[in-house]
Amino acid sequence: MKQATFVYRYPALLLFFVLILAWQGICVIFKVNEFIFPSPWQIIQSLIEFHSVILKHAWATFWTTMIGFLISIIVGVFFGFVIGSSRIAYDAFYPLMTAFNALPKAAFVPILVVWFGIGAGPAILTAFLISFFPIMVNIATGLATLEPELEDVLRVLGASRKDILFKIGLPRCLPYFFASLKVAITLAFVGTTVSEMNASNQGIGYLLVSAGSAMRMPLAFAGLAVIGVMAMLMYELFSAIEKNTTAWAHRKS
Amino acid sequence: MSVPFIEFEHVSHAYGEHPNNGVFAIEDINLKIDKGSFIAIVGPSGCGKSTFMKLTTGLQKSTQGRILVDSKPVLGPLSFSGMAFQAPTLLPWRTTLDNVLLPLEIVEPYRSQFSRQKNVFIERALKLLDSVGLGGYEKKFPWQLSGGMQQRASLCRALIHQPKMLLLDEPFGALDAFTKEELWNILRDLWSDQHFNVIMVTHDLREAVYLADVVYVMSKGPGRIVHQRNIDLPRPRELNLTYEPAFTRIVQELRTYIGAVRG
Structure with a gap:
């Protein structure tokens, strides 16, 4: 009985442990070489052994990602508003934005390096470029799908466009906004890491490349695990904020 | 004879880019409504009732004629009007x-x-909610209320x-018969x-006859007022009234006009 409630409360945690155990089991049983595919235990050992180095690089990746993410919130919300509140802007911007979003962002890194040099600059911008699109699209969708009936409620009172935006448009967008943050934050980590792998001497991306070239596979896997944990924590943070601010949109009947 | 509060003078409205090709959603509406009176407009669906509502609220401007409220022409939304919709x-x-x-x-x-007098306003809102039987529900969200309760809040x-x-646009149209009454x-x-x-x-x-002082029947395509009926049933009216012959007669009389406009 007690076990059953644990399963329902922490299904992710349980699945995680099952997978780790299976992984460890496979590595032990088949005696997989750690240079090919390290076991969880070996990864944990290198996490402990290199914790100060990993922490340093993780911090670099974290703040770079956060700055890029912040920029993409600002830019994404702004363009989302522009596109969502005007039909003509929607028709003008949307196809171009989609085309832009289809470009592989990793291909931008060498260009950004030419413009901004090696280091945090390209990483921040790659994180931004890769993550602003979902935010923009969601805000635009939230505004463009505003029920005209709700607008009429305010319009019959003589409300201005600004009133309608602040009293209805904005609150109506919030669930869309938070949903997009959860997608965008994971993308932002991808952007930062890709950029660091190509053009940086700090960050988890750099750690991955140097660990790989030194054949330290457990360390490389440890780096990956750290990114996963950071992205998951941020995701959970936005999830919690979402639950507390837009409960009305997530009600259960 | 006092000056009417709301006046429609030869109001016609057509949608689209060429308003003068003769297809009007509503055509040549003339009304004089006294201050403080309750009027109802009935008609088959598609008779331009919604257009009529949009013109009265000032959300749309009529293509012909003019609407006066309180002796001033309606040019845009009026802050002294309130509106409830079907939803x-x-x-x-x-x-x-x-x-x-x-x-x-x-x-x-x-x-x-608003920020200075908020407490006064809250007081007023609570009183109003209480008067429609929603006392104690003020902290609830709309989705926690039944359809009838939501309509009361509206x-x-x-x-x-x-x-x-x-202005009421079929305010009780989506409710069950008992909640409606x-x-x-x-x-x-x-x-x-x-x-x-x-x-x-x-x-x-029945709703129109029970509540209104005057009922107007509108025809379909183009929307025109084909009949005006003063409801002289005494007030205050109770629901029993709706089962009395005098009431039923009026309903039936209005019904024949709807039937006639339907063809």
Whole structure:
């Protein structure tokens, strides 16, 4: 009985442990070489052994990602508003934005390096470029799908466009906004890491490349695990904020 | 003879880019409505009732003729009118109380007093909610209320800024018969307390006859007023009245006009 409630409360945690155990089991049983595919235990050992180095690089990746993410919130919300509140802007911007979003962002890194040099600059911008699109699209969708009936409620009172935006448009967008943050934050980590792998001497991306070239596979896997944990924590943070601010949109009947 | 509060003078409206090709949604509407009276407009669907409503609220400008309210032509939305729609259209992120307070955040002079006088306004909203039987529900969100309760809250929202004119667009159309009759009485009481003007558009002849002073029957394509019936049944009216012959006769009489316009 007690076990059953644990399963329902922490299904992710349980699945995680099952997978780790299976992984460890496979590595032990088949005696997989750690240079090919390290076991969880070996990864944990290198996490402990290199914790100060990993922490340093993780911090670099974290703040770079956060700055890029912040920029993409600002830019994404702004363009989302522009596109969502005007039909003509929607028709003008949307196809171009989609085309832009289809470009592989990793291909931008060498260009950004030419413009901004090696280091945090390209990483921040790659994180931004890769993550602003979902935010923009969601805000635009939230505004463009505003029920005209709700607008009429305010319009019959003589409300201005600004009133309608602040009293209805904005609150109506919030669930869309938070949903997009959860997608965008994971993308932002991808952007930062890709950029660091190509053009940086700090960050988890750099750690991955140097660990790989030194054949330290457990360390490389440890780096990956750290990114996963950071992205998951941020995701959970936005999830919690979402639950507390837009409960009305997530009600259960 | 006093000056009418609301006046329609040869009002016609057509949609589209060429308003003068003769296809009108409503055509040549002439009305004179006394201050404080309750009028109902009935007609088959597609007779231009919604157009009529949009013109009265000032959301749309008529292609021909003019509408005067309080002797002034209607050029845009009027802050002294309140409106309730067929759907309750409450904002799901606001509590019932905050939904009712919404017009006060928009309409002057309340808007500029809102932060200072908030407690006074809340007091007023609670009183209004209480009068429609929603006392104690002010902290609930719309989706926690039944359809009838949402519609009551919507009525409160339409009345919170003490409008001189209440516009109702099939307000009880989506409710079951019992809830509907309950809300008729709530509307009747609110109106007899405050005596604002009411223009109600409805499909329901009994509703129109029970509540209104004057019922207008509209025809379909183009929407025209084909009949005007003064309802001289004594007030206050109780639901029993709706089963009496005098009441039924009027309903039947109006029904023949609807039948006639349907062909």
